[in-house]
Amino acid sequence: MTVATAQPANSPQNSLAANGRRQSFFEDFGIWKEAPVFIGTTKFEPLPDVKNIMITGGAGFIACWLVRHLTLTYPHAYNIVSFDKLDYCASLNNTRALNDKRNFTFHQGDITNPSEVVDCLERYNIDTVFHFAAQSHVDLSFGNSYGFTHTNVYGTHVLLESAKKVGIKRFIHISTDEVYGEVKDEDDDLLETSILAPTNPYAASKAAAEMLVHSYQKSFKLPVIIVRSNNVYGPHQYPEKIIPKFTCLLNRNQPVVLHGDGSPTRRYLFAGDAADAFDTILHRGQLGQIYNVGSYDEISNISLCSKLLTEMALVPAAVPGDDDFRKWVKYTHDRPFNDHRYAVDGTKLRNLGWEQKTSFADGLRITVEWYRRFGERWWGDISKVLSPFPVVDGYEVHSDKEPITDLPQPTVDAEVQVSKKRKVEASNGQAHA
Numbered sequence: 001m002t003v004a005t006a007q008p009a010n011s012p013q014n015s016l017a018a019n020g021r022r023q024s025f026f027e028d029f030g031i032w033k034e035a036p037v038f039i040g041t042t043k044f045e046p047l048p049d050v051k052n053i054m055i056t057g058g059a060g061f062i063a064c065w066l067v068r069h070l071t072l073t074y075p076h077a078y079n080i081v082s083f084d085k086l087d088y089c090a091s092l093n094n095t096r097a098l099n100d101k102r103n104f105t106f107h108q109g110d111i112t113n114p115s116e117v118v119d120c121l122e123r124y125n126i127d128t129v130f131h132f133a134a135q136s137h138v139d140l141s142f143g144n145s146y147g148f149t150h151t152n153v154y155g156t157h158v159l160l161e162s163a164k165k166v167g168i169k170r171f172i173h174i175s176t177d178e179v180y181g182e183v184k185d186e187d188d189d190l191l192e193t194s195i196l197a198p199t200n201p202y203a204a205s206k207a208a209a210e211m212l213v214h215s216y217q218k219s220f221k222l223p224v225i226i227v228r229s230n231n232v233y234g235p236h237q238y239p240e241k242i243i244p245k246f247t248c249l250l251n252r253n254q255p256v257v258l259h260g261d262g263s264p265t266r267r268y269l270f271a272g273d274a275a276d277a278f279d280t281i282l283h284r285g286q287l288g289q290i291y292n293v294g295s296y297d298e299i300s301n302i303s304l305c306s307k308l309l310t311e312m313a314l315v316p317a318a319v320p321g322d323d324d325f326r327k328w329v330k331y332t333h334d335r336p337f338n339d340h341r342y343a344v345d346g347t348k349l350r351n352l353g354w355e356q357k358t359s360f361a362d363g364l365r366i367t368v369e370w371y372r373r374f375g376e377r378w379w380g381d382i383s384k385v386l387s388p389f390p391v392v393d394g395y396e397v398h399s400d401k402e403p404i405t406d407l408p409q410p411t412v413d414a415e416v417q418v419s420k421k422r423k424v425e426a427s428n429g430q431a432h433a
């Protein structure tokens with residue numbers, strides 16, 4: 001077993017642990033022993049120049065799938081170091097099943113702290129970095145946008161500078177489809193060459209981070225790859241995002257609350273397929289390239305509710321508007337801005353041999369089953385995060401008190417904004433005339 005929780009004695013983590021708040025991450029109640037150990041399905045010939053891989057954000061959702069996948073699929077080829085600050089959304093349960101593996105190490109550290117990052121890179125002789133660590137929840141970025149810039153932009157900068165310092169051979173930067181901004185229903189799927197036009201502080205911080213990655217590639221020949229993925233879902237996701245949050249609410253026999261009218265769509269990729277995509281990019285991706293990871297499953301938030309209600313056998317055939325549906329689905333005001341949809345073209349990655357293998361129906365079944373069994377125990381008390389717009393303050397999550405109604409609320413998307421603006425301009429014009 002190689003579990004390092006390395007940190008200097010006077011680090012913030014330790015002082016927090018001393019006052020009892022962060023100690024909880026290290027308490028092991030054994031729940032992970034009951035859970036299946038999920039990984040992806042791909043396996044490649046190991047790369048001769050890759051030996052020690054640091055995965056930032058490894059105790060978070062998507063990265064923990066890759067940590068498990070690489071540790072268990074390449075036990076003799078790669079050593080995996082999961083580097084994580086253990087933020088509010090992390091859980092060591094996500095990787096505890098690996099603690100007895102010789103090629104796995106957990107290292108607690110903060111990507112915004114240069115000495116902690118360099119210490120990890122040097123200590124484990126890291127040659128390859130997968131950079132996932134981020135503030136990842138759009139809703140929170142409207143209220144705490146400085147935190148997003150600090151972690152996602154400055155933290156990425158620290159990693160890049162540290163990677164340059166130690167001569168990293170591959171730096172795979174995880175970005176998001178949200179950097180492209182909203183895609184209209186009638187528009188084509190976006191290629192990797194499309195312009196970036198983020199519309200919320202989270203997406204903007206991810207786009208800004210990409211600019212730094214690009215600059216380190218050009219200025220310092222840092223060997224980088226950028227990955228922009230659709231929404232990922234599956235077991236192990238902290239219940240702040242729509243699928244795990246709604247599943248946990250329904251498990252509690254509580255209604256779910258949609259933002260606006262529930263019409264925005266997202267494309268969903270099962271986490272096992274995402275792990276395969278990252279594995280494929282590691283082994284077959286070309287340095288200097290950008291890869292979209294695209295799913296075929298585009299689903300509106302309201303239709304997601306129907307699928308969940310049916311999957312959870314709460315409503316046999318849930319149709320929006322029916323009494324049964326209205327019992328379980330409520331509404332609150334929309335986000336300050338809500339992209340109607342994202343749509344990336346994933347052909348470039350599929351040309352490397354990656355494919356989406358898990359249907360949404362299968363993925364949702366696996367996910368619902370997992371949250372039924374573990375959702376209430378995996379992260380400790382999740383009650384506060386289940387409110388429509390929770391607020392995170394440091395490591396604490398607080399419930400909001402947003403008004404909830406039975407009726408869809410006005411949506412805030414680009415077209416609505418434009419038509420509202422035109423109306424205002426027209427009425428101003430009339431007033432001035």
Ligand SMILES: NC(=O)c1ccc[n+]([C@@H]2O[C@H](COP(=O)([O-])OP(=O)(O)OC[C@H]3O[C@@H](n4cnc5c(N)ncnc54)[C@H](O)[C@@H]3O)[C@@H](O)[C@H]2O)c1
Nearest residue numbers: 057059060061062085087090110111133134136176231232
């Ligand atoms: N979830 C999605 O659907 C999705 C889609 C596309 C791209 N992404 C990107 O994938 C990455 C992972 O997303 P996720 O949903 O798994 O996130 P997550 O919120 O579940 O996990 C983030 C992890 O990063 C860690 N972290 C945060 N700040 C840190 C810091 N300063 N130092 C070290 N660790 C820190 C947290 O403790 C947590 O374990 C992010 O970069 C996100 O932008 C996510």
